[in-house]
Amino acid sequence: MIPPGQECPRRLYAEPPLLPILILRLPATRRHDREDSMAANPKPVDPVSTFNKAEQLLQYGHYESAFDLYFEIRNAGRMAPLAYYRMGQILNRRGQVDESLDCHRAAFELDPLLSRSVTENDHPCYDYRYGFVEQTHITHCPLCGQEGRKHSCYNAITKPDFTPGFDPIRLWMHCDACHHIFASNYPTDLGAVLRSHAHDSHLCPRHEVFPALGRILSNIRKRTPGNRLLEIGVGAGEMAAVAKEFLFDVTGVDIRPAYADAVSRTLDIPVCACDFLEFEADAPFDVICMGDVLEHTTEPVRMLLKAISLLSPNGVLWISTPNFESAYSHLMEDDSPLWRACEHLNYFCYRSLKSMLESMGMDVVDYAISRHCLGTMEITAVKRVAS
Ligand SMILES: [Zn+2]
Ligand SMILES: [Zn+2]
Structure with a gap:
């Protein structure tokens, strides 16, 4: 977090900016907006032009000055939800987490269809309506x-x-x-x-990641002569497909039946559609891959212990997961989209994950930066042989 008042010059060149600027999407002020804003402010303020001015300030990194303008129009009719939305972002940057939370809530309460104002009309969440979820x-x-x-x-x-x-x-x-x-x-x-919602994008394999996955599997191959490989969270099946190409005997697990069925059918491998904590195997595995899985579970410790229990002695565990201490996260700060990944429930760093794995009887033998997921680390660990 950058302390208030110390605006970072990097923001001038930040790519992408805090959020795409919202100017131009807003039609000219309607009469009632002007009346609303006059009721809240002693001098007449045009909420739309004030908002646009604030957006420009924000784009150039002057977010403290922008904040004052958003604050000025926080009661200005249809501009109010957007003003609260922006104040929520700026307060978070200042480290005022409670206030940020209040502003983000206020934005949705004032306009449950806020998404239409902050996303393009071809965005998958454009028509999202905010409401109670258990x-x-x-x-x-x-x-x-x-x-x-x-x-x-x-x-x-x-x-x-x-x-x-x-x-x-x-x-x-x-x-x-x-x-x-x-x-x-x-x-x-x-x-x-999770079971009821499969992302279309995750049903389409990303062919461009094959070379990076090939390098990972080639390194794993050097560490074990064994052939039995389990992939937890097969997704679109890229890792499983490349593992098959490397002649591994591949088994998969995925909580989403849509992913499990598609990968099982296309690759002709067994993929169990279940929560990994309920998965059963009749023999240990030489390799277990958990690519972008651990951050999605409410029980990361149980999941790791179970994976390790399914590994043969000297078996290889390969994990990829976002690292909040990665170079990418440090330099992106709050612009990193990883903070906004709604299905991510854990955000690890290398030191905490490494010490946890070591306490579970694993030797961490390699650390790498993912070649295909920005801000993600790749850890390879080998199961110690009980002496
Ligand atoms: Zn993830
Ligand atoms: Zn803790």
Whole structure:
């Protein structure tokens, strides 16, 4: 977080900016807006031109000056939800998490169709309507059980992979004891929400990632002569397909039946459509891959322990997951889209994940930066042989 008043010159060149500028999308002020704003302010203010001016200031990184203008039009009729939305972002940048949360809530309460004002009309969430969703709220760290403190707050609705059933307002917590970041809220019936919603984009394999996955599997191949490979969370099947090309004997698991069925059919491999915690295997695996899975679970410790229990001695565990201490995250700060990934419930860093794996009987043998997911780390660990 940059302290208030110390605007970072990088913002002038930031790509992308905090959010695409909203100017031009707004029609000229209607009469009632002007009346609303006059009631709230002693001097007449044109809310639309004030908003546009604030957007320009924001684009050039002058977010404190922009904040004052948004604040001025916070009661200005149809401009109010957008003003609260922007104030929510700026307050988060200032580190005022509670106030940011209040503003993001106010924005949606004033306009449940806020998404139409902050996304383009071809955005998957353009028609999203804000409403009550049954949520579980947690305050304690899912890794070590210590109480967390509020870390940051984001509105996730602008991210194209937003999943209905999640609350678009994400409050992140930080655990000072083990240095882990976790979501304070998630759908109470998380499994049902995930099973009922498959993202079209995740059903289409991304062919451009094959070379990067090939390098990963080539490195794994050097560490084990064994052939039995389990992939947890097959998604569109890219990793499983490349593993098959490397002559691994591949088994998959995915909580979403749509993904499991599609990958099983196209690759002709067994893919169990279930929660990994319920998955059963009749023999251990030489390799287990968890690509972008661990951040999605409410029980990361149980998931890791189970994966390790399914590994043969000297078996290889390969994990990829976003790292909030990555070079990308450090330089992107609150612009990083990873803060707004609604299905991410955990945000790891290398040191906490490494020490957890070591405490579970694994030796971390490699760390790499993902070649195809910005801000994501790749950890390779080998199961110690009990002496
Ligand atoms: Zn912790
Ligand atoms: Zn993920």
